[in-house]
Amino acid sequence: MNSARWRKILAPLLISLVLFISACTPAQESRYSQVQKDTTQRGAPAAVAKKAEQGAKFNKIFPDGIRGYEVVAAQEKKGFAEYKVNKDGKNVAMLSISDTTSNPSATAKYQAATEKVAGYPSVDQGANATGILVNDRYQVKILSRDPSFTKEDRVQWLQKFDLKALAKMKPAIAPIATQKPVTQVTKLPPLPQRAPNPSLVPQPAG
């Protein structure tokens, strides 16, 4: 009698224990779990700032009609525009302009730039990208998609943009105090803190 009673109790007890243990075991965390949490929680900052320039305004800045290459529109979003460079039907590079108002941490790397292209601070990023920063705000970046498109090509193509027209566009704006940039929560270098006036406070390179 007693053992039958125990068996009755034991089964639910074991089930509860299994459920308890499995509930407490954390699911495998992705390296992007934190940014996912930070960008989906209530009141999360938008990835693209309201004050960012419309991508359509950048279209006229891109080079066109380069012999032997085809320049094809790829994306045109608020604060961003991108074109493909194709050669013989193959994508060899991407040309982009982005407004760093949405992503201020992107400007940090230019503050320690040792090179200049067309008079603007220039940096290499990773193995395939070269960028310049115009007006402390607009990042013009070229990304190789094929080994035949070298760093020298990127530097040459950067100079084919209508940079003078880009420099005439709105200057950098100080981020709004309440606007918390998305990447702040990551393990990346700290964001550059902008002074309330348009001049930048020197920061370590990103």
Place this chain on the structure above:
Amino acid sequence: MSKSIFELVDELPTGGITVMAMKSLDTLIPGQWQNLTGFDNTIRAVTGETDEALIQQIGERAVALYNDKSQGYQRAYWLYDTVQSGSGLLGAAALANRIGQDTFLGFLKNVTPKPEKAQSIDLSVKLVTELVAFCQINGIPGDSIGDFLGALGDYSGESLMRMAALVCFDGLIPLGPEFAEKALGNVQSSNTSDLEGNQTYKSVKDLIPGDSSDDKLGFIAKSFDSTKGWMQNFVSSTGATQSGLMHNLKGFIDFTDDKADYVGALLDMNVKYYRHTGIQTLVRRLIERAVAEI
């Protein structure tokens, strides 16, 4: 809560009927589609970068961009996912209709659409979904047929595979070699109640340009008419034929040759090519933007 973009990409299957069906199209567009899966893998493949800190930075920006609803990426995913689910229901309806014909359960015919008309609406709604999703992802106004047509010529990789699967699995196999003319005729002769009775249309109608079902039907017909030439050219330039496609599919689906419409329905229910390649296109665009913005 909806899934994160990295989960969607990490969970893409590397095998199964969807992947096998698309691989059967490789002979038409050799080497175009590699079934790239995994979020970090995709970052490496798209950017060619290997530095882990840089990959992390690109991935985080891509996640943030996807989560910003104003950017249209989530809407594009919703379209690719939803049009596929709605289409699966059509597959079930088409099968039920066949059962109705073959087993004299005549009443089933009254509750299921005629396969050819339903298939035509399905094909044209899927095409319009591609157009709208393309505009959402690339930032072009949603009714821009001209921009879409221009971009179609430059489609490659998973986007080209999606269009190849659309033409083959939703056009050529179920409707035969004259599928484009046939589908256009069927759509043009459809009325709004045909459209509203179509599950694929119902699933995505809110995002199809037009104020009324009448407007939307007009837009669908116009888009299909404009894209018809591209589809016909795809078939003639790749040499795709109904029998050739069926032959390739026989490698992994068991059927007899006179059951082409069953195969169409079977593919419709089981092959999630829109969702699969839609996620691949979406994440590629996100990564391309992220690496340029950081």
